[in-house]
Amino acid sequence: MIAFEAVSKTYAPKAKAGGEGHVALSGVSLSVRAGEVFGVIGASGAGKSTLIRLINGLERPTDGRVVVDGDDVAALGVEGLRDLRRRVGMIFQHFNLLSSKTVADNVAFPLKLAGRPAAEVKARTAELLARVGLSDQAAKYPAQLSGGQKQRVGVARALATGPKVLLCDEATSALDPETTEQILDLVSGLNRELGLTIVLITHEMDVVRRVCDRVAVLEAGRVVETGAVEDVFLHPASATARRFVREADGEPAAGAVLAGRVVRLTFRGEATYKPVLGEVARTTGVDYSILGGRIHRLRETPYGQLTLALTGGDVDAAIAQFQAAGVRVDPVLIGEGA
Amino acid sequence: MGHIDWAEIAQASLDTLAMLGGSMILTVLLGLPLGVILFLTGKGQMLDNRAANGALSLLVNILRSVPFVILLIVMIPLTVALVGTSLGVAGAIPPLVAGAAPFFARLVETALREVDKGVIEASFAMGAKRRQVVINALLPEAMPGIIAAATVTAIALVSYTAMAGVVGAGGLGDLAIRFGYQRFQTDVMVVTVVLLLVLVQALQMVGDRVVRRVSHR
Ligand SMILES: Nc1ncnc2c1ncn2[C@@H]1O[C@H](COP(=O)(O)OP(=O)(O)OP(=O)(O)O)[C@@H](O)[C@H]1O
Numbered sequence: 001m002i003a004f005e006a007v008s009k010t011y012a013p014k015a016k017a018g019g020e021g022h023v024a025l026s027g028v029s030l031s032v033r034a035g036e037v038f039g040v041i042g043a044s045g046a047g048k049s050t051l052i053r054l055i056n057g058l059e060r061p062t063d064g065r066v067v068v069d070g071d072d073v074a075a076l077g078v079e080g081l082r083d084l085r086r087r088v089g090m091i092f093q094h095f096n097l098l099s100s101k102t103v104a105d106n107v108a109f110p111l112k113l114a115g116r117p118a119a120e121v122k123a124r125t126a127e128l129l130a131r132v133g134l135s136d137q138a139a140k141y142p143a144q145l146s147g148g149q150k151q152r153v154g155v156a157r158a159l160a161t162g163p164k165v166l167l168c169d170e171a172t173s174a175l176d177p178e179t180t181e182q183i184l185d186l187v188s189g190l191n192r193e194l195g196l197t198i199v200l201i202t203h204e205m206d207v208v209r210r211v212c213d214r215v216a217v218l219e220a221g222r223v224v225e226t227g228a229v230e231d232v233f234l235h236p237a238s239a240t241a242r243r244f245v246r247e248a249d250g251e252p253a254a255g256a257v258l259a260g261r262v263v264r265l266t267f268r269g270e271a272t273y274k275p276v277l278g279e280v281a282r283t284t285g286v287d288y289s290i291l292g293g294r295i296h297r298l299r300e301t302p303y304g305q306l307t308l309a310l311t312g313g314d315v316d317a318a319i320a321q322f323q324a325a326g327v328r329v330d331p332v333l334i335g336e337g338a
Numbered sequence: 339m340g341h342i343d344w345a346e347i348a349q350a351s352l353d354t355l356a357m358l359g360g361s362m363i364l365t366v367l368l369g370l371p372l373g374v375i376l377f378l379t380g381k382g383q384m385l386d387n388r389a390a391n392g393a394l395s396l397l398v399n400i401l402r403s404v405p406f407v408i409l410l411i412v413m414i415p416l417t418v419a420l421v422g423t424s425l426g427v428a429g430a431i432p433p434l435v436a437g438a439a440p441f442f443a444r445l446v447e448t449a450l451r452e453v454d455k456g457v458i459e460a461s462f463a464m465g466a467k468r469r470q471v472v473i474n475a476l477l478p479e480a481m482p483g484i485i486a487a488a489t490v491t492a493i494a495l496v497s498y499t500a501m502a503g504v505v506g507a508g509g510l511g512d513l514a515i516r517f518g519y520q521r522f523q524t525d526v527m528v529v530t531v532v533l534l535l536v537l538v539q540a541l542q543m544v545g546d547r548v549v550r551r552v553s554h555r
């Protein structure tokens with residue numbers, strides 16, 4: 001649905017500074033499949049907004065190609081770009097609603113811009129407001145709404161022209177945890193029910209974990225890791241990804257490492273609920289100290305991760321037995337953290 | 339109050355209102371597009387164009403730096419060419435517009451700069467053309483600021499009309515100067531000044547009320 005082919009973006013230098021310009025993205029290649037929720041995570045200034053703005057042509061690549069729904073975005077003319085933008089909706093961190101228009105008029109705005117007949121605009125607006133649960137707020141102005149309600153208006157507006165793709169630029173970063181959850185539920189509902197392809201940008205691993213299928217990790221304008229959320233989340237390969245995972249889970253009790261072999265066990269799906277630990281300890285005679293752990297859900301899949309120090313008994317047999325029970329075992333290097 | 343000629347005061351009031359109304363309409367018609375163009379050709383804006391912006395900005399600054407009394411006199415030939423006379427209400431309108439439109443344009447430009455950039459970006463992201471962004475997003479979002487600018491401009495025009503009296507435009511200001519100041523008829527001066535004050539107060543009140551009506555922030 002969306003493909004980045006070796007895309008670079010350099011912002012023109014400030015005339016006065018006379019410098020080289022600012023490299024926001026370099027050599028980014030990734031592809032977003034139709035119907036998936038694709039996350040892009042990165043720290044502030046990593047180039048996330050630049051990346052998402054390339055998708056609907058708000059920015060042009062300095063190098064490489066961005067192909068969206070079969071169109072090379074940079075090659076589109078004015079009309080082609082407008083047409084693309086009706087197929088790609090966008091929501092924003094600060095909502096960007098028109099303060100001079102009512103909720104209903106904000107939602108109707110893209111339809112009016114597209115020159116749709118008044119009767120259709122009215123019917124569609126009512127339908128969209130019902131979808132986001134704001135039918136009773138139609139006549140209010142954005143200033144009279146809460147943050148979560150404003151973002152719902154943003155979502156309804158982004159859906160007005162019936163897009164195939166929804167871009168979310170830090171759409172929950174200005175919201176409290178409870179409201180964030182509501183908006184994420186709404187967005188993943190759109191993905192399931194309408195088959196919408198979603199590109200979601202965030203600096204919070206928790207957001208990725210809750211709704212994304214796959215994720216790309218962005219560091220200083222480069223993609224340092226891409227993969228299924230489960231893999232990146234449970235076995236982050238890059239330092240950046242590890243940092244985000246740790247932020248999401250809190251610091252484990254590293255440093256308290258004693259004697260023995262330190263390993264990390266990863267339970268996924270059914271294995272999470274099996275009483276494997278005690279069984280293995282009994283049959284192999286190993287003792288374990290728990291150094292850190294977490295039990296959570298990745299969308300619908302439960303998982304658990306435990307960092308253990310194994311002592312005494314037959315450690316190798318214990319590891320083999322864990323693996324036989326469908327538990328992944330990784331050695332942990334001291335200082336790496338969990 | 340022996341020598342107050344109420345009929346003359348009534349006529350002068352009507353003249354002032356006519357000058358104000360006529361010049362205000364033309365000021366908005368000229369100043370609004372000028373302000374929009376000043377904004378759009380500015381740095382980093384939709385029609386970023388240094389040459390055009392610099393030229394317009396210079397024109398605006400020239401007109402704004404010439405004292406209005408001088409503008410009145412310098413413009414006489416142009417005024418005669420435009421409306422056939424440099425006297426009366428008609429003769430006052432061209433210099434009033436020349437003085438107020440650049441002022442209003444600058445205030446409009448400032449009001450447009452206050453509009454949240456994110457809203458403009460969102461409009462483009464929804465597939466708006468530039469013209470649609472200006473007409474359907476930028477101007478409505480800036481409307482409270484633009485109305486406030488129009489109020490300030492209208493009030494400035496009231497004092498300009500008084501000065502226009504000096505070159506024979508008539509109106510309340512003219513009356514205040516001729517009778518009150520030159521013939522020491524203080525009571526005439528007081529009445530005209532009170533009427534001007536009432537006019538200014540009314541403009542401010544109406545302006546504020548409209549701003550409140552159109553502002554939903
Ligand atoms: N229009 C611009 N002109 C010049 N530099 C820019 C422009 N937009 C972004 N940048 C720079 O490019 C880099 C990447 O910016 P971008 O907005 O894509 O980051 P981000 O990951 O979205 O950050 P944040 O989390 O703070 O929103 C930053 O260093 C920023 O200063």
Ligand SMILES: [Mg+2]
Binds near residue numbers: 048049050170
């Ligand atoms: Mg950003």
